[in-house]
Amino acid sequence: MKKREDSQIIYKAALSVFSRFGYKKTTMEDIAGELGMTKGNLYLYARNKKSLYRDTISWGLRRWQSRVALAVEKENDLRLKFEVLCHKAIDYLSRDRELHRLMAKDPGIFPMFPDKDPFESINLDSIAMIRDILEQGIREKAFRTVDTHQISQVIFLIYKVFIIEAYIRGKEEEYNQMLSETLGLMTQGLFIPPAP
Amino acid sequence: MKKREDSQIIYKAALSVFSRFGYKKTTMEDIAGELGMTKGNLYLYARNKKSLYRDTISWGLRRWQSRVALAVEKENDLRLKFEVLCHKAIDYLSRDRELHRLMAKDPGIFPMFPDKDPFESINLDSIAMIRDILEQGIREKAFRTVDTHQISQVIFLIYKVFIIEAYIRGKEEEYNQMLSETLGLMTQGLFIPPAP
DNA sequence: AAATGAACAAATTGTTTATTTGTTCATTTA
DNA sequence: TAAATGAACAAATAAACAATTTGTTCATTT
Numbered sequence: 001m002k003k004r005e006d007s008q009i010i011y012k013a014a015l016s017v018f019s020r021f022g023y024k025k026t027t028m029e030d031i032a033g034e035l036g037m038t039k040g041n042l043y044l045y046a047r048n049k050k051s052l053y054r055d056t057i058s059w060g061l062r063r064w065q066s067r068v069a070l071a072v073e074k075e076n077d078l079r080l081k082f083e084v085l086c087h088k089a090i091d092y093l094s095r096d097r098e099l100h101r102l103m104a105k106d107p108g109i110f111p112m113f114p115d116k117d118p119f120e121s122i123n124l125d126s127i128a129m130i131r132d133i134l135e136q137g138i139r140e141k142a143f144r145t146v147d148t149h150q151i152s153q154v155i156f157l158i159y160k161v162f163i164i165e166a167y168i169r170g171k172e173e174e175y176n177q178m179l180s181e182t183l184g185l186m187t188q189g190l191f192i193p194p195a196p
Numbered sequence: 197m198k199k200r201e202d203s204q205i206i207y208k209a210a211l212s213v214f215s216r217f218g219y220k221k222t223t224m225e226d227i228a229g230e231l232g233m234t235k236g237n238l239y240l241y242a243r244n245k246k247s248l249y250r251d252t253i254s255w256g257l258r259r260w261q262s263r264v265a266l267a268v269e270k271e272n273d274l275r276l277k278f279e280v281l282c283h284k285a286i287d288y289l290s291r292d293r294e295l296h297r298l299m300a301k302d303p304g305i306f307p308m309f310p311d312k313d314p315f316e317s318i319n320l321d322s323i324a325m326i327r328d329i330l331e332q333g334i335r336e337k338a339f340r341t342v343d344t345h346q347i348s349q350v351i352f353l354i355y356k357v358f359i360i361e362a363y364i365r366g367k368e369e370e371y372n373q374m375l376s377e378t379l380g381l382m383t384q385g386l387f388i389p390p391a392p
Numbered sequence: 393a394a395a396t397g398a399a400c401a402a403a404t405t406g407t408t409t410a411t412t413t414g415t416t417c418a419t420t421t422a
Numbered sequence: 423t424a425a426a427t428g429a430a431c432a433a434a435t436a437a438a439c440a441a442t443t444t445g446t447t448c449a450t451t452t
Contacts, residue, residue, distance in 0.1 A: 024435095027413065040416080041426050049414065079387055112308050112357075113365055134386075143386050150377045151386075161308075161353055169309055181346045189385025190330075190339050190347075191275055220404095223444060236447080237395050245445065 007059075010035070010045050014056040019098040022105040023053055054118065057109055060099045061122050067092045069129060078137040079187070085133060086183055089159060090176065093167050100167040112164055127156045158182065203255075206231070206241050210252040215298040219249055250314070253305055256295045257318050263288045265325060274333040275383070281329060282379055285355060286372070289363050296363040303364060308356055323352045354378065 013034040017026050028049055032039040046052035071088040075081045093100050103109050108118065117123060131152035137143030162182075166175040209230040213222050224245055228235040242248040267284040271277045289296050299305050304314065313319060327348035333339035358378075362371035 028415085029413085037425095038427055039414085040428065043415070044425070082386070113360060137386075142388060144384060144388055146381060146386065147377050150374050151381060154374060154378050154381070157357055158354060161357065164309060178346050178350060181343050182350050185342060185347060185350065185382060185385075187385055187387045188340060189381075189383055190278070190333075190342065191383045192338060192340055224446085225444080233394095234396055235445080236397065239446070240394075 006045060007055075010052075011056045011059040014052055015060055015098050015102065018053060018056060019102040019105070022102075057102070058119060058122065060096070060102070061109075061119055064089075064092055064096065064099065065122065065126060065129075072129070072133070078133060078140055078142045081133050082137065082187070083183060085130065086159065086179070090162065090166065090179060093163065094172065104168045104170065107164075107168060110160070110163065110168065112160055123156070127152050130155050155186070158186075202241060203251075206248075207252045207255040210248055211256055211294050211298065214249060214252060215294040215301070218298075218301040253298070254315065254318065256292070256298070257305075257315055260285075260288055260292065260295065261318065261322060261325075268325070268329070274329060274336055274338045277329050278333065278383070279379060281326065282355065282375070286358065286362065286375060289359065290368065300364045300366065303360075306356070306359065306364065308360055319352070323348050326351050351382070354382075 014031050017031050017034050020026075021030065028039040028042055031052070032042040035042070046055075068085060068088045072081050072085050075084050110119075111117070114120075131148050134143060134146065134148040134152055138145055138148070162175055162179055166172050166179075210227050213227050213230050216222075217226065224235040224238055227248075228238040231238065242251075264281060264284045268277050268281050271280050306315075307313070310316075327344050330339060330342065330344040330348055334341055334344070358371055358375055362368050362375075
């Protein structure tokens, strides 16, 4: 096996098997089998089962994140950037079956209330992405002035609720519709400004 | 023990003990002790441990709910009703130490994502309360027209996130401040309406 | 009528054994 | 010589059983 594409191949196979059986039920032999090798040999490519699991998930989450970032970059209007961010995050995950099945099998990957978030750095980057858009929008006077530190976290929380309900708990249809309605609430607000 | 105030006294004692030790660790003897009776006698007032636990929680949750409803009724302006609803729900719980300690000990009481909500009817009433305010506000042209069925549920979800973070997971300070900011976002919206 | 405490059943916990599975490494293969 | 193997071993998991606790009932007492 050639050294450069190794990790890609390993992660792909590991994600496939882990997403089918979950962490506990997959054995190192299963993954080795998927790769056409023996479990002893797999240890040339993975320190141990736990780190292989962790790295596989990181790989999957980063791929998700980069796809969203790419879609956002394509837009110019800040309002559209914000809406694309919200929609694309859901949209990508609905297509990456293996990733969201694995997330459904292990709620610890994307926990609503993490004690110690195992993928904290990835999620902090996502929050930073939201915050950047907020700050730019405020600077360009497209957005109302809000506490970007707090609101970016709140938006991430709400986004988590939707991701978990829709793709981890399998209520895709109900929540896709609700997402648009919620986006409307967040962007337009509930109150009608009193006439002057 | 007189028949009429019985349940009040029983629930008060049970809540006190359950909130200290949690369901598993409290024994019927503990609760009987708190009431100055023996565990055998406690069975004149409670079917069994599980139903006593359930009824005690229902009693605590209904008390919480009625306090919020009362505060909302006092306001006339729909915008204020909405804001009071959100603030009072948090405010009451911060004061009812026993209730929120018990909720912290047993996340199944107020689950973020219930499979089968043990206190569904209570929570449905809360959602109905939100919905009523939304519908009145829309009728009076104080609120923008939104899908009240969906938005009342979304607001309840967001409110759950805050309750859980602040009082079940014990991050009271951080989230109290965040709540106001979030209320602002929901009521005013993020986007600045384009000038005509 | 309300309360007790002994009696019993049900559930929980602790302990040990058996089995599986993760990990290493001396040896083989290409 | 780097990559792969499979036997060997250790660590974790599951199964089986005994010991203990605790929920629940009920004949008897206050």
